[in-house]
Amino acid sequence: xxxxxxxxxxxxxxxxxxxxxxxxxxxxxxxxxxxxxxxxxxxxxxxxxxxxxxxxxxxxxxxxxxxxxxxxxxxxxxxxxxxxxxxxxxxxxxxxxxxxxxxxxxxxxxxxxxxxxxxxxxxxxxxxxxxxxxxxxxxxxxxxxxxxxxxxxxxxxxxxxxxxxxxxxxxxxxxxxxxxxxxxxxxxxxxxxxxxxxxxxxxxx
Amino acid sequence: xxxxxxxxxxxxxxxxxxxxxxxxxxxxxxxxxxxxxxxxxxxxxxxxxxxxxxxxxxxxxxxxxxxxxxxxxxxxxxxxxxxxxxxxxxxxxxxxxxxxxxxxxxxxxxxxxxxxxxxxxxxxxxxxxxxxxxxxxxxxxxxxxxxxxxxxxxxxxxxxxxxxxxxxxxxxxxxxxxxxxxxxxxxxxxxxxxxxxxxxxxxxxxxxxxxxxxxxxxxxxxxxxxxxxxxxxxxxxxxxxxxxxxxxxxxxxxxxxxxxxxxxxxxxxxxxxxxxxxxxxxxxxxxxxxxxxxxxxxxxxxxxxxxxxxxxxxxxxxxxxxxxxxxxxxxxxxxxxxxxxxxxxxxxxxxxxxxxxxxxxxxxxxxxxxxxxxxxxxxxxxxxxxxxxxxxxxxxxxxxxxxxxxxxxxxxxxxxxxxxxxxxxxxxxxxxxxxxxxxxxxxxxxxxxxxxxxxxxxxxxxxxxxx
Ligand code: SF4
Numbered sequence: 001x002x003x004x005x006x007x008x009x010x011x012x013x014x015x016x017x018x019x020x021x022x023x024x025x026x027x028x029x030x031x032x033x034x035x036x037x038x039x040x041x042x043x044x045x046x047x048x049x050x051x052x053x054x055x056x057x058x059x060x061x062x063x064x065x066x067x068x069x070x071x072x073x074x075x076x077x078x079x080x081x082x083x084x085x086x087x088x089x090x091x092x093x094x095x096x097x098x099x100x101x102x103x104x105x106x107x108x109x110x111x112x113x114x115x116x117x118x119x120x121x122x123x124x125x126x127x128x129x130x131x132x133x134x135x136x137x138x139x140x141x142x143x144x145x146x147x148x149x150x151x152x153x154x155x156x157x158x159x160x161x162x163x164x165x166x167x168x169x170x171x172x173x174x175x176x177x178x179x180x181x182x183x184x185x186x187x188x189x190x191x192x193x194x195x196x197x198x199x200x201x202x203x204x205x
Numbered sequence: 206x207x208x209x210x211x212x213x214x215x216x217x218x219x220x221x222x223x224x225x226x227x228x229x230x231x232x233x234x235x236x237x238x239x240x241x242x243x244x245x246x247x248x249x250x251x252x253x254x255x256x257x258x259x260x261x262x263x264x265x266x267x268x269x270x271x272x273x274x275x276x277x278x279x280x281x282x283x284x285x286x287x288x289x290x291x292x293x294x295x296x297x298x299x300x301x302x303x304x305x306x307x308x309x310x311x312x313x314x315x316x317x318x319x320x321x322x323x324x325x326x327x328x329x330x331x332x333x334x335x336x337x338x339x340x341x342x343x344x345x346x347x348x349x350x351x352x353x354x355x356x357x358x359x360x361x362x363x364x365x366x367x368x369x370x371x372x373x374x375x376x377x378x379x380x381x382x383x384x385x386x387x388x389x390x391x392x393x394x395x396x397x398x399x400x401x402x403x404x405x406x407x408x409x410x411x412x413x414x415x416x417x418x419x420x421x422x423x424x425x426x427x428x429x430x431x432x433x434x435x436x437x438x439x440x441x442x443x444x445x446x447x448x449x450x451x452x453x454x455x456x457x458x459x460x461x462x463x464x465x466x467x468x469x470x471x472x473x474x475x476x477x478x479x480x481x482x483x484x485x486x487x488x489x490x491x492x493x494x495x496x497x498x499x500x501x502x503x504x505x506x507x508x509x510x511x512x513x514x515x516x517x518x519x520x521x522x523x524x525x526x527x528x529x530x531x532x533x534x535x536x537x538x539x540x541x542x543x544x545x546x547x548x549x550x551x552x553x554x555x556x557x558x559x560x561x562x563x564x565x566x567x568x569x570x571x572x573x574x575x576x577x578x579x580x581x582x583x584x585x586x587x588x589x590x591x592x593x594x595x596x597x598x599x600x601x602x603x604x605x606x607x608x609x610x611x612x613x614x615x616x617x618x619x620x621x622x623x624x625x626x627x628x629x630x631x632x633x634x635x636x637x638x639x640x641x642x643x644x645x646x647x648x649x650x651x652x653x654x655x656x657x658x659x660x661x662x663x664x665x666x667x668x669x670x671x672x
Binding site for chain 2: 001031033034035084110113175176177179180181187190193194199200204
């Protein structure tokens with residue numbers, strides 16, 4: 001996993017609440033055997049027309065939002081099924097930061113496993129940010145993860161809350177596996193002890 | 206003296222690898238079961254991150270979810286299924302894993318073949334990218350389903366970060382009616398506590414009606430713990446457990462066996478151990494169960510009329526009733542014996558073991574599936590299929606007008622082409638009656654194998670106690 005770097009990036013606005021994982025990656029793509037390439041399937045049913053050309057009505061297709069790295073989206077983002085394809089798609093599309101007033105639990109946890117920073121803001125903060133993107137489509141926000149700061153050209157600036165362990169893991173590019181492997185000596189000790197105490201577990205497989 | 210512990214706490218304590226400040230406890234995973242659907246991205250993730258697979262010996266894999274139950278030669282007709290199957294075969298080969306592929310005489314549904322070979326023992330922590338992993342709790346193993354990123358985690362580390370669960374004791378005492386089965390206990394428990402009743406808990410099943418169950422019955426019961434919201438079910442190991450395991454391919458041998466036995470005997474919950482919640486049922490009260498709705502908790506005894514929204518005191522439940530009735534095409538007050546069925550499915554990791562086929566065959570014998578009904582019997586494994594054929598059970602089914610199929614998950618999740626058409630009503634021995642689970646618009650009623658066989662013969666639901 002890439003370490004999360006402070007950055008300044010275009011913000012795409014999706015003024016919708018309760019966007020579920022079924023919309024993020026529709027069911028028909030779940031049978032794939034690779035975790036890469038889900039970016040093109042993201043929001044498939046909204047994003048493309050019948051003939052699979054871009055739907056000009058869909059907000060992420062607005063030319064001003066091209067290349068966006070930050071997604072500003074409504075309440076309860078990522079609800080519905082626990083599919084991990086949703087964060088895979090978001091990361092593959094190019095977003096590494098999401099800003100919302102709330103997230104579904106499993107989705108929120110899955111973001112950190114994929115190097116995505118989900119920032120939680122208050123409704124008032126969200127409204128201010130939305131207003132700025134609506135007035136200046138294509139505007140770029142700046143994120144400083146170390147300082148937990150979000151800054152906009154319009155002069156909005158605030159600190160967001162974040163679990164410190166998760167923050168460190170994002171900054172260091174540690175996924176859950178890397179974190180567990182930091183305890184590798186404990187795992188090895190455990191295995192050595194088990195081999196002595198419950199030897200059949202190691203003989204009979 | 207240390208305070209009395211539940212079986213869950215004993216297994217938890219003995220698998221705690223590390224507990225660091227501010228982080229989720231890390232627990233050790235002894236056995237890892239795999240199938241073709243939830244593993245490919247885990248292997249890919251491992252490769253992308255250039256990580257090694259830690260313990261190949263701890264893994265047993267099979268092909269089951271999308272294998273056809275008619276023609277089993279490769280390539281299978283559905284290209285996506287074929288890709289999943291081939292990817293699994295490649296991954297297992299690359300990492301030197303044991304795979305029961307479609308040519309193997311050990312092939313079958315993961316939760317059926319694993320016990321057949323004694324791969325999971327009492328006291329083990331076992332995981333699989335599949336929610337019905339709870340099945341192996343029948344052996345007194347802590348077994349639960351995980352997502353794809355956790356599959357990758359276990360491949361790389363043989364551990365999982367995990368919060369400790371609460372404990373729920375479900376005690377079923379007394380003697381079951383002659384025609385009620387482990388499946389009926391499972392459905393009755395879910396009917397009582399609801400599909401969220403076990404959320405955040407590991408269920409321990411205990412009581413005289415549970416110890417009386419065969420190992421097959423215990424597997425059926427633990428299999429459905431997840432339908433009660435619990436990640437895992439547990440039953441204390443006893444003489445039946447040991448007798449089942451003894452001599453199996455992966456069971457401990459010789460000196461190891463004696464050591465294992467003395468360890469296994471220390472596992473059952475101590476007297477006076479505390480549970481967070483306790484639920485009690487009387488076995489005598491459990492009638493043959495039939496689900497009427499689109500959630501396993503929407504279940505009734507076979508002679509109870511179908512409920513209506515006003516029968517529920519919470520708004521949520523009466524709303525759920527209303528929409529389930531609509532989807533299922535049912536009116537409140539209807540008798541189950543007045544419903545016409547179109548399909549019968551005997552199979553799935555809940556009910557596709559030899560005992561299930563025997564009990565269904567005993568009812569199917571001499572009956573005739575009506576013209577408008579299709580009934581399929583899908584054994585859980587190649588081995589079960591063979592044993593059933595040796596006993597002549599296949600003949601009983603085919604003479605009654607059933608289709609006798611090759612093993613696999615089949616219509617449990619309808620991924621392999623076996624599926625219901627919209628509006629078709631099915632008596633099914635599987636575990637989920639969710640909307641569309643057995644095919645878009647399909648209407649599933651969950652029942653025991655004997656009840657399924659009786660329904661196949663009559664074209665409707667019948668009370669097997671009256672046959
Ligand atoms: S039979 Fe059904 S529940 Fe069991 S493993 Fe297969 S799909 Fe899952």
